[in-house]
Amino acid sequence: MRTVVLLGNRDTKRTIYFEKAARQNGLPFLFLEWEEWRRCGFPADSELFVKIDPPVWTDGHLSGLNDLVASYRSDLRALEKEASVSQFLNPPRTLMELLDKTGCKQALKEAGLPITQSLGEGIGDSEALLSRMKDMRILSVFIKPVSGSGAAGVTAFRFQPKTGRMAAYSCAAFDQAALKPERSSAFRPPLINTKRLHTITDPAEILDFLDSLLSLGCIVERWYPKADFQGFSYDLRAVCQDGALDFLLARLSKGPVTNLHLNNHPLDASRLALPEDVTSTIKELCRRACCCYPGLRSAGIDILLEKGSLKPRIIEMNGQGDLLYQDIYDKNEIYSHQVRMMKAWLEQGGTL
Incomplete structure (x- = not known):
């Protein structure tokens, strides 16, 4: 028997709005929580089409995000071996490859796609970071934990070697609750995600913060001046499904970090009135990025447009x-499109 399965987490917006789209489009499906699947596996004697939703991060400590991603990778490896699954919305192997932010950017670069420039590997502390920035003459960078989710740990950093002036902007901060009287003065509390942007200008404080952040494993990239609209800088979130652009959203911000988790301003990208050639380039860029990962049916792609030229560059690619x-909260078209793909498989008996 053919069965559509959503593997995820109960009472999340992902589950609630996928279920709403399924109900509106007449798609019966089986919902399995992660723990239930780990305990019992998939239904026997069924041919399955499975959508995998990511685990929920509830810890708040950035080191906990590393642990969560490691556990998720283990689950994805196990899902690869599930013989009853004939189709995945996004295959486990592809999701694992997209979790590797450095590897993903390298794959896109090798395909000839424009990406944000990396400062390379081996930057494990503030000393190494400053040295690399001086050598490459790149004085403004973004630092992102390799296991980051949303805006967790994302930090914008500027440095002026001649004056020694620095500024860092981040939603991460030291967990002051971890400081106890019996701790030594050398104790450095863990970093937590505060979900709001902080500005740090004291060099000693910044270097201490960067040492903690970089010790978690990070990618460091050039900070490009972004295009602006009505006094806000912005980048774009594109959602591509079946190789075509389904949704394009501008993320506007007065600060350097545009993630919507930080109460920034979303805007339908059509209101930017971008030139037609820029829009066409974005669509082709998304199509080619998805082609780098055979079997990928749904992807979120973050794109910046350089200030002035509006040249697009891929910041990041996400399989979920x-x-x-x-x-x-509007048309729920993204999940409706996924549901239509699954319903076609269920009803027609053909491969997608």
Whole structure:
């Protein structure tokens, strides 16, 4: 018997709005929580089409995110071996490859796609970071934990070697609750995600913060001046499904970090009135990025447009970037498109 399965987490917006789309489109499906699947596996004697939703991060400590991603990778490896699954919305192997932010950017670069420039590997502390920035003459960078989710740990950093002046902007901060009287003065509390942007200008404080952040494992990239609209800088979140652009959202911010988790301003990208050639380039860029990963049916792609030229560059690619509040609270088209793909498989008996 053919069965559509959503493997995920109960009472999340992902589950609620996928279920809403399934109900509106007449798609019966089986919901399995992660723990239930780990304990019992998939139904026997069924041919399955499975959508995998990511685990929920509830810890708040950035080191906990590393642990969560490691556990998720283990689950994905196990899912690869599930013989009863004939189709995945996004295959486990592809999701694992997209979790590797450095490897993903390298794959896109090798395909000839424009990406944000990396400062390379081996940057494990503030000393190494400053040295690399001086050598490459790149004085403004973004630092992102390799296991990052949303804006967790994302930090914008500027440095002036001649004056020694620095500034860092981040939603991460030291967990002051971890400081106890019996701790030594050398104790450095863990970093937590505060979900709001902080500005740090004291060099000693910044270097201490960067040492903790970089010790978690990070990628460091050039900070490009972004295009602006009505006094806000912005980048774009594209959701591509079946190789075509389904949704394009501008993320506007007065600060350097545009993630919508930080109460920034979403805007339908059509209101930017971008030149037609820029829009066409973005669509082709997304199509080619998805082609780098055979079997990938749904992807979220973050794109910046350089200030002035509007040249697009891929910031990041996510195999599970399909949750956009601006869509689910409106037409819910992204999940509806997924449901239609699954319903076609269920009813027609053909491969997708």
